[in-house]
Amino acid sequence: MSIRSSLGVALAATLFGVLPACGATAASDRAPSRPPTRELGAPSGTVLFVLTGADTQTLARGKTRRTGYFLGEFYEAYRAVRDAGFDVAIATPDGRAAPVDPESLAAKYWEAHPSWLVEAQALVADDPDLNAPMRIDAALATESEFAALVVPGGQGLMTDLVDDPAVHTLLVRFAATARPIGLVCHAPAILTHLPRDADPLRGRRVTSVSGFEEFYIERFVMHGRARERRIGRRLSQAGYRYVHGGPGRPFAVRDGNLVTSQNPFSGDAFAQEFVAALEDWRAASVPTSTASDAEQPEQPERQR
Numbered sequence: 001m002s003i004r005s006s007l008g009v010a011l012a013a014t015l016f017g018v019l020p021a022c023g024a025t026a027a028s029d030r031a032p033s034r035p036p037t038r039e040l041g042a043p044s045g046t047v048l049f050v051l052t053g054a055d056t057q058t059l060a061r062g063k064t065r066r067t068g069y070f071l072g073e074f075y076e077a078y079r080a081v082r083d084a085g086f087d088v089a090i091a092t093p094d095g096r097a098a099p100v101d102p103e104s105l106a107a108k109y110w111e112a113h114p115s116w117l118v119e120a121q122a123l124v125a126d127d128p129d130l131n132a133p134m135r136i137d138a139a140l141a142t143e144s145e146f147a148a149l150v151v152p153g154g155q156g157l158m159t160d161l162v163d164d165p166a167v168h169t170l171l172v173r174f175a176a177t178a179r180p181i182g183l184v185c186h187a188p189a190i191l192t193h194l195p196r197d198a199d200p201l202r203g204r205r206v207t208s209v210s211g212f213e214e215f216y217i218e219r220f221v222m223h224g225r226a227r228e229r230r231i232g233r234r235l236s237q238a239g240y241r242y243v244h245g246g247p248g249r250p251f252a253v254r255d256g257n258l259v260t261s262q263n264p265f266s267g268d269a270f271a272q273e274f275v276a277a278l279e280d281w282r283a284a285s286v287p288t289s290t291a292s293d294a295e296q297p298e299q300p301e302r303q304r
Contacts (some may be wrong), residue, residue, distance in 0.1 A: 025284040045147030045284050046271060048139055049074065050167060051098035059224035068099030069154040072109050073184045075120035076267030077150050077274065084275045086147060090133035093160050097131050101154045103221055109264050117191075120295030136166045147175045148278060153185025153209075153264070158228055162190050175258070176198040180277040182259045184270060185209055192234040202239040204255040206263045208232060210244040257281065 005240055025286050051074065057067040078293030092098045110117045126129055139146075147168060151161065167190060174181050181201075185191065188208035189199060196233035208231045209217070228234075235242040244262055252261040255265050259277055261270035 002228045002273050025201060032274045041220055043277075044085045045285075046089050046145065047081045047150060047278075048089050048091060048143075048146040048170075049078065049150045049159065050091050050139070050152060050170070051094060051095040051133070052159065052161055053098060054156040054159035054224045056166065057155050057159050057222075058227065059222065060227050063184055063223070063272075064100075064251075065155075065222060066102055067102075067159070068101040069121050069152050069156055070104040070109075070185065071100045071124070072104055072116070072267060073114060073154065073261075073263055075123065076113075076277070077152060077182060077184065078123075079116070080271035081150070083267060085276055086278065088284050089130065089139070089146065090129045090182045091139040092133045093164060095133060095135040095138075097133065099156065101156065104132075104133045104154065104237040110153070112268065113223055121293035136164065136170070140166045140170055140248065143170055143173055144209040146174075147281065148233050148274075150178035150182040150183070150274070151184065151190065153187050155186065155222070155226065155245040158186060158189060158226060162228065168194050172198055172200065177291065178257050178281070180257045180259065180274060180281050181182070181241045182261075182270065182274045182277075183208075184261050185266070188235060189228065189231045191240060192231070194238075196238075199239075201258055203241070204236055204258050205241040205243060205253055206255065206260045207242065207244050207251055207253045208235060208259065208260060209263055210247060214264055216247065 036087070052067075055065050055066060055068050076137045078088060090098075095187070105121075107114075107117070116284050151157065151167075171181065171190065171194060183206075186209055188206050189204065194201070211230060211232055214229055214231070215227075215236055218229075232242045232244060243253060248263060248265055250269040251264045252259060252266050252273045253265070254273040254277060257280075259270060259274045261267075273299075
């Protein structure tokens with residue numbers, strides 16, 4: 001190994017060894033013993049969560065490793081959505097329970113909210129929607145019934161969701177109707193696979209895992225290179241305005257109805273931006289007292 005490579009490895013280990021995990025600040029006081037439940041009253045709508053069905057990832061040189069979706073990236077968004085008064089629906093490619101990436105159970109990803117790991121594991125074990133999700137093609141057939149779309153991260157989605165035409169169509173339809181879309185960590189890579197002639201999101205400001213973070217993950221977690229990598233560069237080449245924060249630091253970006261986040265430590269930042277997008281959508285979807293039945297509510301204006 002060259003001196004330059006050695007310094008890079010040492011810097012990566014030092015940076016990621018001391019950075020805070022799983023959120024922007026210290027642990028929240030909100031830590032109920034069970035997952036949150038929506039208060040009584042009319043629901044604001046249902047948010048569709050699309051999860052990977054892949055439990056194995058094949059790396060560039062043929063090595064395989066266990067994978068799935070990152071539990072914290074799902075659960076932090078799930079909590080935020082439920083706390084905001086929305087219901088949740090789950091979809092996977094084949095309608096089977098999505099696998100949890102074993103790496104996502106490490107304590108370092110839960111330091112901001114330590115009790116949430118137990119809550120999340122209980123949800124995975126007991127929730128009927130997680131254990132018997134709908135198929136993505138069934139969700140596509142009823143997509144107009146959903147208020148928003150979230151795709152949590154994890155290396156599993158790089159195996160199945162990035163190339164899934166039904167997922168691409170979901171993104172295009174939600175974007176075309178200005179409904180909130182949340183793409184977490186690796187999930188913005190799906191944008192690079194959308195048809196160029198039918199992508200209403202192109203040109204938006206987005207984030208995703210940075211090149212330095214990809215290097216760290218491949219070196220110290222995966223122990224091999226992913227087949228599809230350099231997500232930030234791919235996003236830029238696809239016509240998006242890619243930005244990122246410091247390695248391992250919380251970072252999320254909202255551009256209109258599209259919210260993206262950088263890494264597993266960005267849960268609180270993502271939740272704040274995505275709930276704001278949901279609130280804007282909810283406000284725009286409620287007719288005023290003077291509106292006639294024939295009038296349609298305006299969609300929230302795209303913000304930059």
